Amino acid sequence: MNRRDLLKSVVAAGAGVMAGGTAHLPTVSASQTPPVADGFETFALGDFTLLSGEVLRSATLAYKTHGTLNAARDNVIVFPTWYAGRHTSNEASIGNDLALDPTRYFIVVPDQFGNGVSSSPSNTPPPQDRMRFPLVHPYDNVRAQHRLLTERYGIATIKLVVGFSMSGQQAFHWGALYPEMVERIAPICGSARTAVHNYVFLEGVKAALTADCAWAGGDYTTPPVAGLRAFSRVYAGWYASQAFFREGLHRRYGGEGVEGLLSSAEGSFGRFDANDLLAMLATWQSADIAAHPRFGGDLGAALGAIRARAYVMPSRTDLYFPPEDNEIEVARMPNAELRVIPSVWGHLAGGGSNPDDRAWVSDQLRDLLAT
Numbered sequence: 001m002n003r004r005d006l007l008k009s010v011v012a013a014g015a016g017v018m019a020g021g022t023a024h025l026p027t028v029s030a031s032q033t034p035p036v037a038d039g040f041e042t043f044a045l046g047d048f049t050l051l052s053g054e055v056l057r058s059a060t061l062a063y064k065t066h067g068t069l070n071a072a073r074d075n076v077i078v079f080p081t082w083y084a085g086r087h088t089s090n091e092a093s094i095g096n097d098l099a100l101d102p103t104r105y106f107i108v109v110p111d112q113f114g115n116g117v118s119s120s121p122s123n124t125p126p127p128q129d130r131m132r133f134p135l136v137h138p139y140d141n142v143r144a145q146h147r148l149l150t151e152r153y154g155i156a157t158i159k160l161v162v163g164f165s166m167s168g169q170q171a172f173h174w175g176a177l178y179p180e181m182v183e184r185i186a187p188i189c190g191s192a193r194t195a196v197h198n199y200v201f202l203e204g205v206k207a208a209l210t211a212d213c214a215w216a217g218g219d220y221t222t223p224p225v226a227g228l229r230a231f232s233r234v235y236a237g238w239y240a241s242q243a244f245f246r247e248g249l250h251r252r253y254g255g256e257g258v259e260g261l262l263s264s265a266e267g268s269f270g271r272f273d274a275n276d277l278l279a280m281l282a283t284w285q286s287a288d289i290a291a292h293p294r295f296g297g298d299l300g301a302a303l304g305a306i307r308a309r310a311y312v313m314p315s316r317t318d319l320y321f322p323p324e325d326n327e328i329e330v331a332r333m334p335n336a337e338l339r340v341i342p343s344v345w346g347h348l349a350g351g352g353s354n355p356d357d358r359a360w361v362s363d364q365l366r367d368l369l370a371t
Helices: 003-012 089-093 138-153 166-177 196-210 213-218 225-236 242-246 249-253 259-270 274-286 299-304 323-330 346-350 355-370
Strands: 041-049 055-066 076-078 106-110 160-164 184-188 309-312 336-338
Touching: 041 138, 055 138, 076 138, 089 355, 106 138, 138 166, 138 274, 160 166, 160 355, 166 184, 166 274, 184 355, 196 225, 196 274, 213 225, 213 274, 225 259, 225 274, 242 249, 249 259, 309 323, 309 355, 323 336, 346 355
Parallel strands: 076 106, 076 160, 160 184, 184 309, 309 336
Antiparallel strands: 041 055, 055 106
């Protein structure tokens, strides 16, 4: 079953609204939205069986590391990529003056499936190319990352899994699936299971992209430029809060009006293959921490399985993942605290766009690593 057909079956079963993921501008400057960069490594997974039961043939996981693995192999931090992000996107939150300090920790940044670097619609040969690329669940990303850490590096303990947005969801999934391995998690502006409202938003941007005649059902010969532009402009309205725009903070992206922000969004998403964007979007929509057979759809059981010390950090003004959703999740986790980012930057507050928010998040991570 391909990704499109499987997603339809999930929705028909009433589970399609149990979603997860997210997107954003990683930095104020569109020029800093990274293309595929040198300096990453790859890990061959072979024929990789997905949560759906479908096999992703000759799967490959790309990743980048920062710092050095110590002799005890216990200084490991996992920091996956988010929606429309690649391994270089996380680098603004990694540094000697930040909690994610590569002089102290071995920081592994895996590229999620679908982002154009790891196995994706754009780099997978037929019969799994383009819209025929299978549906990937966050648990599939996590299991692939687990294989990388254990098989290539012999790692048995993870000091912290931290993630922003869609990778914040992976942090939840890591804690539930490997509680004996993960000591701490820090989901930032993400959720264990995305709300219905978030799912509906994604349906809107997906429709904007696929309405372009050039889309051709996913078998386009030239990029659906108009669809990508519409996708980006719809998306841009959700990056930040109403207060962000009211205070004129959007002008930091250039110009007096909103064109700078809109152009930055177009630059961010326009660098991606359209099928890759939709593959990551499908992962976001299908995400549900309770979807693993171990939990049988029981959200309380999945959240209760997370034994790691957890700081869950929503933004006070996030339009994707409001703090109220995380409050419900934290109440069902045995060792978790809710720490709300006090920002008007909305979802962008968790991704390093605003230096003040980045410093606040780093302080929380430093505190969590000290516990």
